[in-house]
Amino acid sequence: MTIADGVKWADLLARVADRQDTEAFAALFGHFAPRVKAFLIKSGADAALAEECAQDVMVTVWKKAAQFDASRASVATWIFTIARNRRIDMLRRDRRPEPEELDWGPEAEPDQLDTLVLQQESERLITAIAELPEKQRIMIERAYFGDLTHSEIAEETGLPLGTIKSRIRLALERLRHSLS
Amino acid sequence: MITHHLNDQLLMAYSAGTLPEAFNLVVATHIAICDECRARLESFDAIGGALIEESLGDAPEQLGSDALAQTLARIKTSTPEPRKRAAAQPPRDRVLPEPLRSYLGGGVDSINWRPVGGGVKQAILPTSENATARMLFIPAGAAVPDHGHAGMELTLVLQGAFADGHDRFARGDIEIADEDLHHQPMAEPGLDCICLAATDAPLRFRGLLPRLAQPFLQI
Numbered sequence: 001m002t003i004a005d006g007v008k009w010a011d012l013l014a015r016v017a018d019r020q021d022t023e024a025f026a027a028l029f030g031h032f033a034p035r036v037k038a039f040l041i042k043s044g045a046d047a048a049l050a051e052e053c054a055q056d057v058m059v060t061v062w063k064k065a066a067q068f069d070a071s072r073a074s075v076a077t078w079i080f081t082i083a084r085n086r087r088i089d090m091l092r093r094d095r096r097p098e099p100e101e102l103d104w105g106p107e108a109e110p111d112q113l114d115t116l117v118l119q120q121e122s123e124r125l126i127t128a129i130a131e132l133p134e135k136q137r138i139m140i141e142r143a144y145f146g147d148l149t150h151s152e153i154a155e156e157t158g159l160p161l162g163t164i165k166s167r168i169r170l171a172l173e174r175l176r177h178s179l180s
Numbered sequence: 181m182i183t184h185h186l187n188d189q190l191l192m193a194y195s196a197g198t199l200p201e202a203f204n205l206v207v208a209t210h211i212a213i214c215d216e217c218r219a220r221l222e223s224f225d226a227i228g229g230a231l232i233e234e235s236l237g238d239a240p241e242q243l244g245s246d247a248l249a250q251t252l253a254r255i256k257t258s259t260p261e262p263r264k265r266a267a268a269q270p271p272r273d274r275v276l277p278e279p280l281r282s283y284l285g286g287g288v289d290s291i292n293w294r295p296v297g298g299g300v301k302q303a304i305l306p307t308s309e310n311a312t313a314r315m316l317f318i319p320a321g322a323a324v325p326d327h328g329h330a331g332m333e334l335t336l337v338l339q340g341a342f343a344d345g346h347d348r349f350a351r352g353d354i355e356i357a358d359e360d361l362h363h364q365p366m367a368e369p370g371l372d373c374i375c376l377a378a379t380d381a382p383l384r385f386r387g388l389l390p391r392l393a394q395p396f397l398q399i
Contacts, residue, residue, distance in 0.1 A: 020260065022252060029248050037243060038235040051243060055251045062255040066263040072222055077229025084197045084228060094201040094308045096194075097279035099211035099218065126230040143196050144231050150193035150203070151332070157188060161223040169219035176215070 006119030009075035010068075017065035025062055028075070033058050035076075036083045043087050043145045053090050057083050071110035071171040074122035087146070102175050114171055121164040128160050182352035186210060186217050188224075190334075190356070195224035200310035202378040205283060206334045206354070209376055212277035213352045275339050280376060283307075284315070288339075288374065291315055300324055311380040318342065318367040318375070331381030333357045335365075340373030342366060 009031070015024035036057050040050035060082050068078050088096055129137060136158050142148050186194075186207060193199045194207045211218045244250075273287050283305050284291055293301035293315075301317040318324055320340065334356055341350035344363040349355050357363065367373035 017260075017263075022255075025255070026248060026252070029251060032232070033247065033251075034243055035232050035235045038237075039232050042235065051247065054243070055247060055254070058251050059254050059258060063258055063261050066260060073225065074229050074233075076233040077222075077226045080228035080232045081225055083232065084195075088197050093197065094199065094204065094310060096197050096199070096201070096204045097208045097283070099208045100278040102218075122226055122229060125226055126233060129227065129230050130234075140192075140227060141231065143192055143198070144228050146196060146198050148193075148196075148198065150189050150199055153189045153192050155187070155189060157192065159227065161220070161226075164226055165219050165223040168222045169215065172215050172219055 006074050006076075006122055007116065010070040010115060010119065013061075013065055013068050013075050013078075014070075016062060017068065025058075028061065029058050032061075032076070032079050036079065039080075039083055039145075040087060040090070042141075043091075045087075045090060049090065053083075053086050057086050060086070069110055069171070069175075071114035071118055071174075072168050074119055077122060091146070093146075102172065110171070111174070114167070114174075118164070118167050118171070121167055125159075125161075125164060132158060182214050182216070184347065184349055184353040184355060185214065186220070186354060187356060188220075191217070191221050191224050192227075195221060195228060200378075200380060201307040202305070202311035202313035203334060203380070205279065205305070205307065205313050206336050206376055206378045209277060209280045209338075210336050210352070210354050212279075275374065280338075283313075291317075293317055298322055298324075311378055313376065313378045316373075316375040316377055318365070318373040320367055320372050321369045322367050324365045330359060331379060333377060333379045335375050335377045338374045338376060340371035341368045342373050342375075343368065 009028065012021075012024040012028050015021035016028070033054050037047075037050045037054040040053055041047060045053065057079065061079060064082070068075070073081075085096070088094070129140065132140070136154070139148070139154055140157065140159070143153050190199070190203070190207055194204060199207065211221055273281050275288050276284065281287065284303075291303050293303050296302050299319040299322050303315040305313040305315065307313050316324070316335075318340075324342075334354060335349070336354045337349045337351050339351060341348060342365045343349070344355070344365045346361075346363065347355070348368075
């Protein structure tokens, strides 16, 4: 993925949200559905179940497209959260209640520059994970594929999350501000 | 001003979706009132996004040839959900944010308290058995019986404040206690203290009486 790709996926998802554009949806499906299927297989599903659930995830992407906020997440990150929730249902894991969502104000359209920087930081994170020492990288993968309990997760992940967190924090502050 | 936050282990496990339900409830309720931890959580979600993006590796996972057609057929009959708007939301509870309010079926008035001694009250919440979640009511100025932990205990303050001899915890603060910590939380004078707490093992009380009473109190 490049930054241009990140922005491209966000634009395609906006077309799905704004005018139920099936061509844009098909492009998103072509890229993300096989990746979600692979992620679910690595999380313990067999191929048939993973394929069925990957389709469910993409249906949810279609339905919830208007709720995606490109100043807080990449499309891949947003789809990860949907796939994670589908996996919890699929494997009958513990229920995972969600925090009260921050509402969108009337003028809460994400800023173009915020979106660009966030996509850039998401891209940097992919590189940072690839460059981690193997032991740490495997720990993180096992945690996200559901193989580790919270007490088995290392206290220090070694991941540079400071910048992306600051950008998300800024986007949250703008959202709060636009509501008050 | 929240000064005690979630740690990286809990945020990563919540992001990955592998915590016991009782812990998920405490983490989600803290994030509902702590924008700093909400931003940290969303940065942990970004790790999940990176793993999705890179999940194909060297062996591309093929979908069935009619997968797109099947999915397109399904979305034709589905209704897109609108963007959430502030005006459409019901008024918020000042003490109990979501998702906690839904677990309790209402506000503080709807909690079915049971006395546990010394004016302290609790109410066990319905969660999976991997860990236990409870609401705690500590009258202003009162103490919770001295206890240590076999596992991990999370305590989130929702009203009032308590001090445990190490630190002070007020609304939004979360205390993460493990087996090394023996403490005796004491509510501050003023407001009664209301907390949401979760443990993944039974508490160990130091005195003889509370230990005998433990099976009956489910504490």
